[in-house]
Amino acid sequence: MELLEMKNIVKTFPNVIANNDITFRVKVGEIHALLGENGAGKTTLMNILYGLYQQDCGSIFWKGKEVSFASPKDAIVSGIGMVHQHFTLVPNMTVLQNIILGLKEEGYPFIRTDDISENINSLAKSYGLEVDVGKMVSELSIGEQQRVEILKALYRGAELLILDEPTAVLTPDETSEFFNILRRLKSQGHSVILITHRLMEIMSVSDRVTILRSGSVVAVEETDKTNSDSLANLMIGCNLPEQPAKQAHFCGNSNSPVLELNNIEIEKEGVLRLAVSMQVYPGEIIGIAGVDGNGQKELAEAICGIQAVSQGQIRFENQNITSMTVYKRYRKGIAYIPDDRHHDGLVLDMNVRQNLMLRRYRISPYTKHRSLNKNKINEYSKICIERYQIKPTSPDTKMRLLSGGNQQKAILAREICNEAKLIVACQPTRGLDVGASTQVRNILVEQRNQGSGIILISADLDEVMSLSDRVAVMFRGRFMGIIDCEGETDAQLIGRMMGGHSLEEGESLHA
Amino acid sequence: MDQIFSIAFLTSFLGAAVSSSAPLAYAALGEIYSEKAGILNIGLEAIMLAGAFSSFAAAYLFGNLWIGLLGGMLGGLLVCMLHAFLSVSLSQNQTIVGVALNMFMLGVTSYSINILVSSSTSAFPQVTTFPKLPIPVLSSIPILGSALFNQNILVYILYLLMIISHIFFKYTQWGNSLTAVGEHPRAADTAGIQVYKVQYISAAVNGIMGGIGGAYMVLAQLGVFTENLTAGRGFIALAIVIFGRREPIRVALAALLFGALEGMQFRMQAIGVNLPVQFMTMLPYLITMISLLGSIGKQRDPGNLGKPYIRSNK
Amino acid sequence: MRKYSIQTLRILTYIVLTLALAAFLILGAGKNPLQSAGVFVRGIFGSFNGIAEVLVKATPLILAGLGISISFRSGFFNIGAEGQLYIGAIASTVVSMLPLGIPSWIHIILAIVAAFLFGGIWAFIPGILKAKFGISEIINTLMLNYIAFNLTGILVRGVIQDKTDYLPQSPVLQLELPNIFPPTRLHAGFLLAIIIVIFIWWFMERTPDGFELQAVGLNKRAAECLGINVVKNIVLASFLGGGLAGIAGAGELLGVQHRLLEGLVGSSGNTAILVALIGRNSPWGVLIASVGFAALQVGANTMQRQMGIPDAIVSILMGFIVILLLCDGLIMKLVNRVLVKEKS
Numbered sequence A: 001m002e003l004l005e006m007k008n009i010v011k012t013f014p015n016v017i018a019n020n021d022i023t024f025r026v027k028v029g030e031i032h033a034l035l036g037e038n039g040a041g042k043t044t045l046m047n048i049l050y051g052l053y054q055q056d057c058g059s060i061f062w063k064g065k066e067v068s069f070a071s072p073k074d075a076i077v078s079g080i081g082m083v084h085q086h087f088t089l090v091p092n093m094t095v096l097q098n099i100i101l102g103l104k105e106e107g108y109p110f111i112r113t114d115d116i117s118e119n120i121n122s123l124a125k126s127y128g129l130e131v132d133v134g135k136m137v138s139e140l141s142i143g144e145q146q147r148v149e150i151l152k153a154l155y156r157g158a159e160l161l162i163l164d165e166p167t168a169v170l171t172p173d174e175t176s177e178f179f180n181i182l183r184r185l186k187s188q189g190h191s192v193i194l195i196t197h198r199l200m201e202i203m204s205v206s207d208r209v210t211i212l213r214s215g216s217v218v219a220v221e222e223t224d225k226t227n228s229d230s231l232a233n234l235m236i237g238c239n240l241p242e243q244p245a246k247q248a249h250f251c252g253n254s255n256s257p258v259l260e261l262n263n264i265e266i267e268k269e270g271v272l273r274l275a276v277s278m279q280v281y282p283g284e285i286i287g288i289a290g291v292d293g294n295g296q297k298e299l300a301e302a303i304c305g306i307q308a309v310s311q312g313q314i315r316f317e318n319q320n321i322t323s324m325t326v327y328k329r330y331r332k333g334i335a336y337i338p339d340d341r342h343h344d345g346l347v348l349d350m351n352v353r354q355n356l357m358l359r360r361y362r363i364s365p366y367t368k369h370r371s372l373n374k375n376k377i378n379e380y381s382k383i384c385i386e387r388y389q390i391k392p393t394s395p396d397t398k399m400r401l402l403s404g405g406n407q408q409k410a411i412l413a414r415e416i417c418n419e420a421k422l423i424v425a426c427q428p429t430r431g432l433d434v435g436a437s438t439q440v441r442n443i444l445v446e447q448r449n450q451g452s453g454i455i456l457i458s459a460d461l462d463e464v465m466s467l468s469d470r471v472a473v474m475f476r477g478r479f480m481g482i483i484d485c486e487g488e489t490d491a492q493l494i495g496r497m498m499g500g501h502s503l504e505e506g507e508s509l510h511a
Numbered sequence B: 001m002d003q004i005f006s007i008a009f010l011t012s013f014l015g016a017a018v019s020s021s022a023p024l025a026y027a028a029l030g031e032i033y034s035e036k037a038g039i040l041n042i043g044l045e046a047i048m049l050a051g052a053f054s055s056f057a058a059a060y061l062f063g064n065l066w067i068g069l070l071g072g073m074l075g076g077l078l079v080c081m082l083h084a085f086l087s088v089s090l091s092q093n094q095t096i097v098g099v100a101l102n103m104f105m106l107g108v109t110s111y112s113i114n115i116l117v118s119s120s121t122s123a124f125p126q127v128t129t130f131p132k133l134p135i136p137v138l139s140s141i142p143i144l145g146s147a148l149f150n151q152n153i154l155v156y157i158l159y160l161l162m163i164i165s166h167i168f169f170k171y172t173q174w175g176n177s178l179t180a181v182g183e184h185p186r187a188a189d190t191a192g193i194q195v196y197k198v199q200y201i202s203a204a205v206n207g208i209m210g211g212i213g214g215a216y217m218v219l220a221q222l223g224v225f226t227e228n229l230t231a232g233r234g235f236i237a238l239a240i241v242i243f244g245r246r247e248p249i250r251v252a253l254a255a256l257l258f259g260a261l262e263g264m265q266f267r268m269q270a271i272g273v274n275l276p277v278q279f280m281t282m283l284p285y286l287i288t289m290i291s292l293l294g295s296i297g298k299q300r301d302p303g304n305l306g307k308p309y310i311r312s313n314k
Numbered sequence C: 001m002r003k004y005s006i007q008t009l010r011i012l013t014y015i016v017l018t019l020a021l022a023a024f025l026i027l028g029a030g031k032n033p034l035q036s037a038g039v040f041v042r043g044i045f046g047s048f049n050g051i052a053e054v055l056v057k058a059t060p061l062i063l064a065g066l067g068i069s070i071s072f073r074s075g076f077f078n079i080g081a082e083g084q085l086y087i088g089a090i091a092s093t094v095v096s097m098l099p100l101g102i103p104s105w106i107h108i109i110l111a112i113v114a115a116f117l118f119g120g121i122w123a124f125i126p127g128i129l130k131a132k133f134g135i136s137e138i139i140n141t142l143m144l145n146y147i148a149f150n151l152t153g154i155l156v157r158g159v160i161q162d163k164t165d166y167l168p169q170s171p172v173l174q175l176e177l178p179n180i181f182p183p184t185r186l187h188a189g190f191l192l193a194i195i196i197v198i199f200i201w202w203f204m205e206r207t208p209d210g211f212e213l214q215a216v217g218l219n220k221r222a223a224e225c226l227g228i229n230v231v232k233n234i235v236l237a238s239f240l241g242g243g244l245a246g247i248a249g250a251g252e253l254l255g256v257q258h259r260l261l262e263g264l265v266g267s268s269g270n271t272a273i274l275v276a277l278i279g280r281n282s283p284w285g286v287l288i289a290s291v292g293f294a295a296l297q298v299g300a301n302t303m304q305r306q307m308g309i310p311d312a313i314v315s316i317l318m319g320f321i322v323i324l325l326l327c328d329g330l331i332m333k334l335v336n337r338v339l340v341k342e343k344s
Helices: A042-049 A072-076 A095-099 A113-127 A144-154 A172-187 A199-205 A228-236 A296-304 A327-331 A340-347 A352-357 A375-387 A404-416 A434-449 A460-466 A490-496 B006-035 B044-060 B063-088 B094-119 B144-149 B152-170 B171-181 B185-190 B194-222 B233-243 B250-265 B277-294 C002-028 C033-045 C048-073 C081-097 C104-133 C136-157 C188-206 C208-218 C220-225 C231-258 C268-278 C285-306 C312-325 C328-343
Strands: A003-014 A015-028 A030-033 A057-062 A066-067 A080-083 A160-164 A191-195 A208-214 A216-222 A259-268 A271-279 A285-291 A313-316 A333-335 A422-426 A454-457 A471-476 A479-482 B130-136 B149-154
Touching: A003 A454, A015 A030, A015 A042, A015 A208, A015 A216, A030 A042, A030 A172, A030 A199, A030 A228, A042 A160, A042 A191, A066 A313, A072 A080, A080 A144, A095 A113, A095 A144, A095 A404, A095 B171, A113 C104, A113 C231, A144 A160, A172 A191, A191 A199, A191 A422, A191 C268, A199 A228, A199 C002, A199 C328, A208 A228, A208 C104, A216 A228, A228 A490, A228 B250, A259 A296, A259 B152, A271 A285, A271 A296, A271 A454, A271 A479, A271 B094, A271 C285, A285 A434, A285 A460, A285 A490, A296 A327, A296 A333, A296 A422, A296 A454, A313 A333, A327 A333, A327 A352, A327 A460, A327 B130, A333 A404, A340 A404, A340 A434, A340 B152, A352 A375, A352 A404, A375 A404, A375 B044, A404 A434, A422 A434, A434 A454, A434 A460, A454 A460, A454 C328, A460 A490, A471 A490, A471 B044, A479 A490, A490 B149, B006 B149, B006 B152, B006 B171, B006 B194, B006 B233, B044 B063, B044 B094, B044 B194, B044 B233, B063 B094, B063 B194, B063 C312, B130 C220, B144 B149, B149 B152, B149 C312, B152 B194, B171 B194, B185 B194, B185 B250, B194 B233, B233 B250, B233 C136, B277 C136, C002 C312, C002 C328, C033 C048, C033 C285, C048 C081, C048 C188, C048 C208, C048 C268, C048 C285, C081 C268, C104 C136, C188 C231, C188 C285, C208 C231, C220 C231, C231 C268, C285 C312, C312 C328
Parallel strands: A030 A191, A030 A208, A080 A160, A160 A191, A285 A454, A285 A471, A333 A422, A422 A454
Antiparallel strands: A003 A015, A003 A057, A057 A066, A208 A216, A259 A271, A259 A313, A471 A479, B130 B149
């Protein structure tokens, strides 16, 4: 029986068609996976279902009747619950208080703690979601918090549960426990939409999988009739864009790496977020592919010094920089293009000139005798603006007023300055239009040709494939494999790695 | 030194402590609602001043203490609504709003009492204060009974409000929702709670109770309003809220403690202690700072305290 | 062209609204606004004494306001200026009373430096608590206000008390800031304030340290990612802020009152906060706002003396202006709507 049918859904945003005529169906008692890379349209589609967005065209049928949800409240009342990637639990309140938040229970306005506890406990028991309802949420592990989120939805009568990347925050043990919970839910007649990019998980627990790519449905498969390889194929597509002509590797000191990461690890709240080793050579672009949230940010911040590593060593030009400050690392030649330019990379309320100075206001010739040298600073701004074609051209313009592309170019201008030996670029073209993206990519390739080593972290696989000399795929904080990109590259292999399969140790791949 | 232990001394001392801590308790109780909903109202002093003056004006002009009380509630309410409008609807920095309101209301009330006095027929306008109402049986309990139950009606109302507040936060859904708004407004929003509405309502409670706090000084203690009557009690109330960890019963006890310290000022000579009075007046602030230090590492403030909630649609 | 007119319209709106309120308040007191305006202006400009009084009153506001504006700009909400003023005054008193046997001009400088140091420490405490432990500085600076005030009270009744009359005040200090314009009260503290305005302007706009402070105040997270030591900057800003307020206290002590007593500082501490806000946290803005407020105060005092208009008007107007500033977004929206209507 069709529980849910989303028919011909179209949703566009200013720059992009997020959902392009998508039809998506879920049966009663089914675990249905929704697979796709970043930007494929999964989150948009689910946000429409949950009432956070309204679709431009298309209709939604719930239990056979056409519905329209103006807000999450409507969706919840109809029986749809969603557990987001970032939990909406109040840490300083108990589990019980969180579960009944906003509800009108019997005895309203009073909270009949004993009765409600009993109800919650028996509900929890039937799904294997036992948790201590009197405990503060802040005292629970992430896995336990997730149970509370699921209980919250079930308590409100959810028949369909949407889970957004639920295993992203779980350890492998917690993950298998989690699958048991999903199976229990299914056995009790609930349906689950599992948004994920993890192929092994899809294979082990789902009944069907819908694959989205660039806003459209590319396939709907019965899980027991397919395998990881085909799914990987479908997820990223077989056609890779032409690779732009790249100059041969810079023949400098290409035997010794500019950056070495030796077994570095980062642990947060008891979960291992990063555990990698790698070398980066001068004159190469090493792309880091993978779905967002698999440790990319931790990798970037570890290299730049913003995040300390709990283990391992970082070497830059054969010098141990593991405990070196952010400032010193920049002085040594490590540039950082952050993924969140508004929060991490720019001071929006300062003007262009001031932002360009943010890395060099303490050094001569910009400062002499503890005093800022206006002329040199102006000169420098003019050079940057001209070379990187930043618009508007007045250095007094407030950074807030620049377009995304120009803001990014300003960051590049500031960071690179022809002195950078290593550039860590995170999602450098995110949110930029085609023109700006091309400019940014050209700048990176130019730097590579001049001998800088570049770490390109991007969720855009096309971008990674077309620019990189080598590609490493990140999954759950580790590298699943590092492969060279000469000639034809096996897209399918990359897709599998993004979904969690690792390359056999010792094997490197050339086509 | 034996005087300090005489029953008469203790009784009178405790009774005075209860009475002088009442304005602090009222203001602090109201502030709990505001802070738990995420609004740090530095302008509590302004609210108390507004309540004090408007209660006096109303009581004097209408010749009725109860109308005075209503006036006090209204005065506090209006000022707090202005604070809420600036902080919640305009998302301005709550500290700045509070500081501005404090100076503004100090001016407004000083100006107004000036005008009132110069335009009144008598040279020293005043009102008769609320009488003491001993509660039968309870007030006969030695020491405590007389201290707690031989007070004016406003103190008894305070006891009720204390208990209601305690029940509100601990045992009701409303308290649950309000707490969520201050801790994690996005979670509350997703759960269907109207964040701004809740914040405005808590501001209303804050204003009304703070207004009564100010009104108490006029209607139950002094019978007159003079410039800067509250003299910083609004700030002591803020300290009380922190020291009492934003729990109604704790806060009431803290208010009693601080009120007692205030009362000690006048009795220190009597019990032969020769410390300057300022040690006593300094103590509440010192105690509060120390308790703040003690909370290093623990998350005691509501998660979103002092920050405006701006709903960002992804 | 349009931008120019929006700015002027904004300033005009503020002035008109404030004047309207002032007129309303004067009428409420039963007096004639135009007549009052005359008295007001004459009170300020009518004599050298009037102008001098304005500058005397402006001095502590400029100094404390500068300190507060630096704190605000770096994201440290210092509302404890009053306490820092008192601590500075206490430090100056102690140093002034020490029999050091050095020429008095060195002695004064030492007293002022002491005020700066101790005022700075008083703000440093909440500063380090915020930078290192994330404890909100709002309540802390507030509490320290009252502790400082009461400390003053204890000292002037105890160790620092003038034993000749047993009043709660210190003996008259021999050390004093020279009078620069007798017979008025104008003292060298004013000149010091002007010098410091220029210094602070240079510091914030022309030095790498000031630039760094600004960056931290505007985007702490980005500053961190760019390698700036955020803790150091918050602590520095708090220390500077407190130090300047301390100097303001020293100024009042050595230039005006000449003895330590409660109420030395009046409401300068809190007024300085409003001055910093109205001056948009810029050194010149603080200077103008301080002088403006002081003029308001002097004029209003004259109106009270000669016409019986309560000088509480000043507090009302100051608070009102800040409230208007907080509503700026709303005001400009309404102004724009009016403009659009007029065009069509």
